[in-house]
Amino acid sequence: MHWPFCTARCPYCDFNSHVRHDPVNQKEFARAYARELSHFARLTRGRTVQSIFFGGGTPSLMEAETVQTILEAIAGNWSMDPEVEISLEANPTSVEARRFRDYKSAGINRVSLGVQSLRDDALARLGRMHSVSEAKLAVGIAQSIFERTSFDLIYARPHQGPKEWEEELNEALGMAMGHLSLYQLTIEQGTSYFDLRAAGKLAMPDADLSADLYLMSQQMTAAAGMPAYEISNHARPGEESRHNLLYWRYGEYVGIGPGAHGRILQGDVRHAISNQKLPETWARQVMEKGSAIASDERLTWEEEGDEYLLMGLRLREGISPERFHQLCGRRLDERQVNELKNIGFVQILSNGNLRVTDKGWPVLDAVVADLAM
Ligand SMILES: C[S@@+](CC[C@H](N)C(=O)[O-])C[C@H]1O[C@@H](n2cnc3c(N)ncnc32)[C@H](O)[C@@H]1O
Numbered sequence: 001m002h003w004p005f006c007t008a009r010c011p012y013c014d015f016n017s018h019v020r021h022d023p024v025n026q027k028e029f030a031r032a033y034a035r036e037l038s039h040f041a042r043l044t045r046g047r048t049v050q051s052i053f054f055g056g057g058t059p060s061l062m063e064a065e066t067v068q069t070i071l072e073a074i075a076g077n078w079s080m081d082p083e084v085e086i087s088l089e090a091n092p093t094s095v096e097a098r099r100f101r102d103y104k105s106a107g108i109n110r111v112s113l114g115v116q117s118l119r120d121d122a123l124a125r126l127g128r129m130h131s132v133s134e135a136k137l138a139v140g141i142a143q144s145i146f147e148r149t150s151f152d153l154i155y156a157r158p159h160q161g162p163k164e165w166e167e168e169l170n171e172a173l174g175m176a177m178g179h180l181s182l183y184q185l186t187i188e189q190g191t192s193y194f195d196l197r198a199a200g201k202l203a204m205p206d207a208d209l210s211a212d213l214y215l216m217s218q219q220m221t222a223a224a225g226m227p228a229y230e231i232s233n234h235a236r237p238g239e240e241s242r243h244n245l246l247y248w249r250y251g252e253y254v255g256i257g258p259g260a261h262g263r264i265l266q267g268d269v270r271h272a273i274s275n276q277k278l279p280e281t282w283a284r285q286v287m288e289k290g291s292a293i294a295s296d297e298r299l300t301w302e303e304e305g306d307e308y309l310l311m312g313l314r315l316r317e318g319i320s321p322e323r324f325h326q327l328c329g330r331r332l333d334e335r336q337v338n339e340l341k342n343i344g345f346v347q348i349l350s351n352g353n354l355r356v357t358d359k360g361w362p363v364l365d366a367v368v369a370d371l372a373m
């Protein structure tokens, strides 16, 4: 579920986010979400909902009533796993933290907070609307209301060295309950950070320093009992996000809302679907014809195999060579696998899965490229 609105645009962000100066008519949007849900329910009959994720944009700007309407529409359209994971991504301002209890009443059972940094100067440079103390308070409130919580930090930021990151990550590990996401800052085209870097005004860490910070993050989280289960996601065993795992295990998911992406099977063809990005266009089209699809691509077997590698090799559990074969009808190139094994970038696990090693993770893109078509 993509909620596309934000209070302000962060200078590093290239997600589908929109700032509106007039209040958003949430009732109208809720109706459009419900309408789009019934459209996709007709295409995915017989499936059981395992997880729901409200991402953004800033879903914590949604009124609890809007969340509830959407959850009721989901429950009315599909059967739900009794253990369904229902996460909501929240920005840690005090205004938003006040809504947490109502979100729980609406059905949310997991909250993920966009803390981004535990340093006020860094938060200011990232253009965030919250302070460190506000973020800590929001994490505490979330932890007292929800059994399962997570928060995100961005590292490899300008002006950040190993010592600074070590101290900050230690503090974060002291705060985290079961799950923590650590993202290396990426500079995306079309963002203000992209222009700043091009103008030489962003002191980004070089590749060696970024790799050191990455390794340090892996070691410190593992030592704290929250190892990486995916390249940027860390959890105590059993606390992994089921929703994240479903993406990386190449499951089926419906993307609802402006700019959302989905992967659904129709017969034995996997469709890659993406929605109109502009919220008002999306809502109008959904109300007119039930959906607002910008592209619907029938993936070839080769593309499915490549996507499975791209997603699955991010996971510590790796990929199943058998499933790869079932998806795309070819086997992994044994010579290529052996070469990668010999340089220590991949290993074969006792269950037959192939996984990227700690040494291979920093060069994951190259490993995927070697194994893909
Ligand atoms: C959908 S985004 C934002 C969710 C929420 N609106 C917020 O800002 O906290 C999810 C996460 O992606 C990460 N992220 C976004 N842009 C990034 C970038 N350019 N580099 C690294 N991480 C990024 C942030 O940690 C963020 O919390």
Ligand code: SF4
Binding pocket: 005, 006, 007, 008, 009, 010, 013, 014, 015, 017, 056, 057, 058, 091, 114
């Ligand atoms: S980082 Fe989050 S709050 Fe900032 S613009 Fe992107 S989605 Fe919105």
